[in-house]
Amino acid sequence: xxxxxxxxxxxxxxxxxxxxxxxxxxxxxxxxxxxxxxxxxxxxxxxxxxxxxxxxxxxxxxxxxxxxxxxxxxxxxxxxxxxxxxxxxxxxxxxxxxxxxxxxxxxxxxxxxxxxxxxxxxxxxxxxxxxxxxxxxxxxxxxxxxxxxxxxxxxxxxxxxxxxxxxxxxxxxxxxxxxxxxxxxxxxxxxxxxxxxxxxxxxxxxxxxxxxxxxxxxxxxxxxxxxxxxxxxxxxxxxxxxxxxxxxxxxxxxxxxxxxxxxxxxxxxxxxxxxxxxxxxxxxxxxxxxxxxxxxxxxxxxxxxxxxxxxxxxxxxxxxxxxxxxxxxxxxxxxxxxxxxxxxxxxxxxxxxxxxxxxxxxxxxxxxxxxxxxxxxxxxxxxxxxxxxxxxxxxxxxxxxxxxxxxxxxxxxxxxxxxxxxxxx
Numbered sequence: 001x002x003x004x005x006x007x008x009x010x011x012x013x014x015x016x017x018x019x020x021x022x023x024x025x026x027x028x029x030x031x032x033x034x035x036x037x038x039x040x041x042x043x044x045x046x047x048x049x050x051x052x053x054x055x056x057x058x059x060x061x062x063x064x065x066x067x068x069x070x071x072x073x074x075x076x077x078x079x080x081x082x083x084x085x086x087x088x089x090x091x092x093x094x095x096x097x098x099x100x101x102x103x104x105x106x107x108x109x110x111x112x113x114x115x116x117x118x119x120x121x122x123x124x125x126x127x128x129x130x131x132x133x134x135x136x137x138x139x140x141x142x143x144x145x146x147x148x149x150x151x152x153x154x155x156x157x158x159x160x161x162x163x164x165x166x167x168x169x170x171x172x173x174x175x176x177x178x179x180x181x182x183x184x185x186x187x188x189x190x191x192x193x194x195x196x197x198x199x200x201x202x203x204x205x206x207x208x209x210x211x212x213x214x215x216x217x218x219x220x221x222x223x224x225x226x227x228x229x230x231x232x233x234x235x236x237x238x239x240x241x242x243x244x245x246x247x248x249x250x251x252x253x254x255x256x257x258x259x260x261x262x263x264x265x266x267x268x269x270x271x272x273x274x275x276x277x278x279x280x281x282x283x284x285x286x287x288x289x290x291x292x293x294x295x296x297x298x299x300x301x302x303x304x305x306x307x308x309x310x311x312x313x314x315x316x317x318x319x320x321x322x323x324x325x326x327x328x329x330x331x332x333x334x335x336x337x338x339x340x341x342x343x344x345x346x347x348x349x350x351x352x353x354x355x356x357x358x359x360x361x362x363x364x365x366x367x368x369x370x371x372x373x374x375x376x377x378x379x380x381x382x383x384x385x386x387x388x389x390x391x392x393x394x395x396x397x398x399x400x401x402x403x404x405x406x407x408x409x410x411x412x413x414x415x416x417x418x419x420x421x422x423x424x425x
Contacts, residue, residue, distance in 0.1 A: 080374075080409075081385045084422040085123050089116060094414025096139040096148075097403045102410035105160060107146055109136035110418055115148060117160060117195065119167055120412075120422065126165045127194035131156055131202070138213045138222075146198075147220060149210030155203040155222055157234070162197040165190070205230050205239040212277045219298075221284055223274025229286060231298055241301055245274060245288060276317040276326075285324060287314025293326055293336070307336055309343055316356040316365075327353030327365060347375065347382075355403045362425060364406045370398040372413050374425060385423050386413060 312330030351368025370388030
């Protein structure tokens with residue numbers, strides 16, 4: 001029996017190696033001809049340039065999650081929109097959420113002033129990150145490194161690989177670690193001090209709350225209610241450049257007659273003036289409360305293009321080599337052609353867009369409802385995902401979805417009541 005198991009495992013490993021080196025038909029359709037940009041929607045080339053997390057990250061000593069074996073099973077056997085688990089993560093509205101990989105590590109923040117780290121495969125809270133003196137409004141996790149931006153005007157960096165965590169809670173279980181765990185959250189509390197060794201350092205330069213941040217490699221950008229964007233060198237742990245968004249806004253107003261646009265908020269309110277950021281090498285995209293999307297060159301510190309179209313504050317954005325996708329309180333998602341600066345496509349919704357993200361196949365968004373809105377590019381259709389679908393059939397209304405993230409067909413959504421839902425997409 002043991003020989004057969006070993007032989008079967010060898011076959012599985014061989015099949016996975018072939019799968020990793022072979023594109024599926026969907027992937028070929030998505031990537032297309034590298035020179036035929038007009039036929040391309042969401043280029044994957046940016047992500048191909050990023051080193052894989054396996055090459056440079058430090059593996060955790062106590063946590064073992066074999067994600068590669070789980071993912072083929074997930075897509076082969078479960079329809080999009082299948083519930084994986086539900087976590088009662090916080091006691092108040094989720095303000096920020098991110099995860100590193102399907103069935104990997106997730107980090108959540110909420111208005112209850114807590115930041116929690118989760119093992120998505122086990123459905124357990126790994127621990128609490130302590131240090132900020134106010135709620136975290138923005139965060140990103142990548143290759144065990146976590147950045148959190150808070151209303152206390154500071155940014156903190158953490159190394160999650162240093163967490164002291166036992167996925168079985170010290171119960172000595174020897175479960176199949178390759179199995180996909182479905183169900184509700186595991187109520188085992190993390191041991192005190194499980195995250196005590198995770199803090200790296202704190203970045204202090206902004207003078208008001210952090211509303212957006214993004215990092216890639218050793219480069220990070222952050223946006224604040226102080227109406228500035230800070231460019232950080234993470235290797236040296238210091239700010240290397242400050243971009244004045246108000247100056248850029250004033251400069252754009254001198255060349256256009258549009259000026260400030262109605263955003264549904266008081267124009268004097270600056271809490272979300274910088275609503276979204278993304279950086280890649282020397283390119284920076286920034287969405288602000290005046291409805292503008294500005295593309296900056298970090299080498300010169302200047303705006304080289306402004307995208308005009310939204311009539312409300314920009315709350316989220318993401319770009320690749322060819323397209324930039326933005327969401328706004330004007331209840332629309334717009335897709336821009338970065339080569340021309342024109343709108344490639346747009347979608348209208350019933351409520352303001354509070355969050356959005358895309359992967360190679362789909363765009364997911366939080367649009368003021370108890371479900372996640374999904375646009376599937378391959379099938380060319382819009383559909384909904386979330387607990388609100390079955391709740392509506394029962395005549396119930398669940399909490400509004402505020403935050404959403406998707407990677408490789410694995411979707412997480414955070415709600416106003418502090419609950420996090422995990423789904424296939």
